Amino acid sequence: MLKRTPLFPVYAEHGARVIDFGGWELPVQFTGIQKEHDAVRQQAGLFDVSHMGEVRVTGEDALPFLQKITTNDVAKLENGQCQYSLMCYPDGGVVDDLLVYKLGDNNYMLVINASNIDKDVAWMQQNLTGHTEITNISDETAMLAVQGPHAEQILAKLTDAPIQTLKTFRFLPDVKVADINALLSRTGYTGEDGFELYVDQHDAVQLWKLLLEAGQEYGLVPAGLGARDTLRFEARLPLYGQELSNEISPLEAGLNYFVKLDKGDFIGRDVIAEHKANGAPRKLVGIEMIDRGIPRPHYKVFTLEGTPIGEVTTGTQSPTFKTNVGLALIDSAYSALGTEVNVEIRGAQVKAKIVATPFYKRKP
Structure with missing residues (x-):
């Protein structure tokens, strides 16, 4: 109930x-x-x-x-x-x-x-x-x-x-x-x-x-x-x-x-x-998709060479900006801004990059 x-x-x-x-x-x-x-x-x-x-x-x-x-x-x-x-x-x-x-x-x-x-x-x-x-x-x-x-x-x-x-x-x-x-x-x-x-x-x-x-x-x-x-x-x-x-x-x-x-x-x-x-061994980072696709929770994240480095925690198309973005918990070694990674979406490796967060900041 x-x-x-x-x-x-x-x-x-x-x-x-x-x-x-x-x-x-x-x-x-x-x-x-x-x-x-x-x-x-x-x-x-x-x-x-x-x-x-x-x-x-x-x-x-x-x-x-x-x-x-x-x-x-x-x-x-x-x-x-x-x-x-x-x-x-x-x-x-x-x-x-x-x-x-x-x-x-x-x-x-x-x-x-x-x-x-x-x-x-x-x-x-x-x-x-x-x-x-x-x-x-x-x-x-x-x-x-x-x-x-x-x-x-x-x-x-x-x-x-x-x-x-x-x-x-x-x-x-x-x-x-x-x-x-x-x-x-x-x-x-x-x-x-x-x-x-x-x-x-x-x-x-x-x-x-x-x-x-x-x-x-x-x-x-x-x-x-x-x-x-x-x-x-x-x-x-x-x-x-x-x-x-x-x-x-x-x-x-x-x-x-x-x-x-x-x-x-x-x-x-x-x-x-x-x-x-x-x-910390892992770091929560922002990701933005370069290729088409929406990152969803638990989608795996890899290096471009195919090494698994973490997973998406939250992801969606941003209603404010219409960009496909996510938060991902990944190995800290790969967390520098601008680093390109792959997100596995329905079995395919799709390219994304590490970006700054928050995605949205209220104007004072």
């Missing part, structure tokens, strides 16, 4: 095509991936991300516990600030990537990937130290995301909260959006400006409708997982299970910035420090 978010009842009203996504019945698209992608790049899109997991971490030892299980430096967070981070296994592989929200002293919320909720909570329980309490609040929490250049104007119609001055990776813990209580953050997973609204699951449908109504004049459209994937891919934002896994370290995925080796010990630090000192 597939799980459903509190917003499942409204999908049909917007013509959603639903798929099984990691055990959840979620919309891959409403009006079409290209249309939804363009709306987020040019106006705004509304995403149901209620399948994501939320976990409260509280108690007098919450900070040392989080320092132990995550790679970023939680001690640097102020109240009302959040950070991107990773949880690793001792061998440097990634348990999950996540966001850490600091609600107050000894009071944090972690936002984790939907397909990893049970695994992540079990991992945290297994590594629990001191006076720390973990509470999985995923089932009672809904999460909606408004993304795109007009996101701020749309939300400003529904709240008096000072969102105009809210900086990226900051949040307001308790605001009224219309008459609904929400935690409102400004992070985004699309390469555009955007806000996330965490609300009680019972308020999700009402908030969805209010946002769509408020966003009508700005071209706001419901957007599904398809556009979410193409948008995050163009911005080179990783997806767990593709650019990250228990077999891929944060440094191999190019996430060095979110690993703070100088903060003290944490799970996986030794292997990651070794990668930093001697270079």
Whole structure:
């Protein structure tokens, strides 16, 4: 039986095509991936991300516990600030990537990937130290995301909260959006400006409708997982299970910035420090096809001489640029920009080259 978010009842009203996504019945698209992608790049899109997991971490030892299980430096967070981070296994592989929200002293919320909720909570329980309490609040929490250049104007119609001055990776813990209580953050997973609204699951449908109504004049459209994937891919934002896994370290995925080796010990630090000192054996790179063909996940990558050097993690025709591009995890020795490689597409070796990423950057 597939799980459903509190917003499942409204999908049909917007013509959603639903798929099984990691055990959840979620919309891959409403009006079409290209249309939804363009709306987020040019106006705004509304995403149901209620399948994501939320976990409260509280108690007098919450900070040392989080320092132990995550790679970023939680001690640097102020109240009302959040950070991107990773949880690793001792061998440097990634348990999950996540966001850490600091609600107050000894009071944090972690936002984790939907397909990893049970695994992540079990991992945290297994590594629990001191006076720390973990509470999985995923089932009672809904999460909606408004993304795109007009996101701020749309939300400003529904709240008096000072969102105009809210900086990226900051949040307001308790605001009224219309008459609904929400935690409102400004992070985004699309390469555009955007806000996330965490609300009680019972308020999700009402908030969805209010946002769509408020966003009508700005071209706001419901957007599904398809556009979410193409948008995050163009911005080179990783997806767990593709650019990250228990077999891929944060440094191999190019996430060095979110690993703070100088903060003290944490799970996986030794292997990651070794990668930093001697270079990671593999590297995540951008590829662009020279010959015809679209690189897809798990397509093998070879040198021009035919030596296997890795595989594609994500690939598609970029909806923004109409180029056939991908991300590939390959042997670091072949990762220099401009290097030509072959991608095996349906049994044929097709030429591509290593290119700079992200493929898309928002204009300031």
